[in-house]
Amino acid sequence: MLIWFLPVFLIFLTIGLPVFFGLLAAPGILLWMNGQEKDITLLYRNLYNGMDSFPLMAIPFFMLAGELMNRGGITIRLVEFSQALMGHLRGGLAQVNILSSILFAGLSGSAVADTSALGSMLIPAMEKQGYTRKFAAAVTAASSVIGPIIPPSGIMIIYAYVMGESVAALFLAGIVPGIMVGVGLMVMVRLTADRYNLPPAKRVVLTGINLGPLEYWFSFVLVRLNIGLLLAQFVPLGAEATSTAKWLAYLGGILVTHGLMLGLRRVVNHDFRMVCKRAVVPLQTPVLILGGILAGVFTPTEAAAVAVAYALIVAFGVLRTMSFKDLPDVLIRAGITSAVVLLLVGAAMAFKTVVSLSHAPEILAEFILSLSENPLVLLFLINLLLFIVGMFLDAGPAIIILGPILGPIFIDLGVDPIHFAIIMSVNLTVGLATPPMGLVLFVAAAVSREKVETIAKAILPFLAVEIAVIFLITYIPAISMTVPRLTGFAN
Known part of the structure; x- marks a missing residue:
């Protein structure tokens, strides 16, 4: 009887019950009807145990770092930098939207934060330049799914926690797929430029920008380091090189870089250099996170805390764009967002208890293997399943529920666990922008004040690109596995 937990859960979702309560109510009711009242206590005890984890502490820290960066005016600097690089292309502001999402992904790791922060800024700007509101909202929603793919990524932290994989390996494996999604969306914007009558190419570089002395020297040093x-x-x-030789090589690299920068100063426009300099400080965040993890200086959770400390130093000390009166609101917003995610994780871990009691993994494994013995066919079918699940269920709970069921099946078939993690993460992330229940569609609708239905129609060409990337990732493992292998984090 317990095998019915998933259909009951889906019924609860369709009648409008919040996901958190559905994850607890569906298995709880079935345990009671099955005469397993003692297991109900285990179910709700696991709600707390599911959240009581050191690796999961990275999620609220990354959320807080993203909020600090956004409130501190970091997002604006990334948009200005993107405009200077991409504004001269046909449909430039749409291209800027996508590039900004790629850059912002290295700060927040959240699709919802991306849609909210960049959408509130870029959708009105795109509308003023002649883009339709539905197209602007669709580009914002489609590009925001890059946030959880490029590190740092909340859902990859959750996957690593549930499946016992390396967070660093998953972070590294997400870099190339995330960039591929972004480049694919840019190509689609160019291909649809005539159809949507997008604005012509126009060079956009802000003029008259000056940096304060502290920010100037901060950027000066960071670039060279x-x-x-x-x-x-x-x-x-x-x-067998000595540490002295390594330090001399590093010093030589700094001197060469300084020479290159002096050469560029003579040939690059002053305003363009200033816009680029303003982007150095925020772009140091992903460098700091990934560099520290890869060098073994700190764990992913500690890296998240370091990101918060860096964001505080930047916002209060270097840029001075925040004051202490802004801090309570930032903490509250980060706390609410983190609480939602962690409650979902806890409920999904409790849900996972009933999954194990129902023997659903064994039953589903037998069913999947009965369909075909060809791993390529099975990967195609599992992509369809994940895509459908992603339409209705948030990526975090879906990973916790389905990861322990599907992961072992495909690992036994010879699929690398890191490779399967990326397939699952990217697929479920794209589901956030997929009709009818994609969460970022509703966020984009709220930001743009456009109907979800019209955004859903405009986003279809971009979804086609993202689905194509998913299948490329699925059938060409090197796309996601090359970087982890080169750095020694995967075999």
């Missing part, structure tokens, strides 16, 4: 470190990696020192 980052590029210098990158150049030092190409120096053939050998495995």
Whole structure:
């Protein structure tokens, strides 16, 4: 009888019961009807145990870092930087929207935060330039799904927590797929430029921008430190090189970078340089997070806390765009968002208890393997299943419920666990923008004041691109596995 927990849960969703209560009520009712009242206590105890986890502490920290960056005016700087790079293309502001989502993904890791922060800024701006409101909202919603794919990613932290995988490996595996989604959306904007009569190309670089002394020198040092470190990696020192040799290579990289920057100063427009300099400080956030994790300096959870500390230093000390009176509102917003996510995770972990009691994984595994013995066919079918699930269920709970069921099946078939994690994460993330129940569609509708139905029609070409990327990721493992393998985080 317990095998009916999923249909009962879907019935609760269709009648409008919040996901959190549906995740608890469906298995609770079935346990009671099955005469397993003792297991109901286990179910609700696991609600707390599901949230009581050190790795999950990364989620509220990343949420807080994103809120601080957004309130501190960081988002505006990323948009200005994107405009300077992409504004000269046909449909430039739509391209800016997508590039801003790629850059913002490295700060928040949340599709909803992306839609809300960038949408409230770019949708009105696009409308003023002649874009239709439904097209602007559709581009914003479609590009916002990049947020949970490019690190840091909340859903990948959840997957790693549930399935016991490396957070760093999942973060690295998401970089190329996220960029592919962004590039694909940019190509689609260009292809549909004539159909939607998008505005002509126009070079957009803000003029008259000046940086304060502290921000100027902060950006000056960060550029040279980052590029210098990158150049030092190409120096053939050998495995037995001393620390002195490594530091000399790094110093040499910094000096070479400084020479390159002085050369660029003579050939690059002053206003363009200022816009780029203003983007250096916010773009240091993903560098700090990934660099620290890869170097083994701190864990992903500690990296999230470091991101918050960096955001506070930037907002209060370097840019001085926030005051202490802004802090309570930022903390409240981050707290509410984090509470929603963690409650869903806790409820989904409790839901997972009934999944194990019902023997659903074994039954579903037998059913899936009976359909075909060809892993390629099974991957196609599982993509269809995940896509449908993503239409109705948020990515976090879906991963916790389906990950332990589907993951072992495909790992036994020879699919790398990191590869399957990316297939599942990207698929469910795209579901956030998929009609009829995609969450970011409703957020985009609220921000743009456009009907969900009209946004859903306008987003279809962009969804086609994202589905194509999903199948490329599925059947070409190297897309997601190359970076983790090169860095030693995957076999």
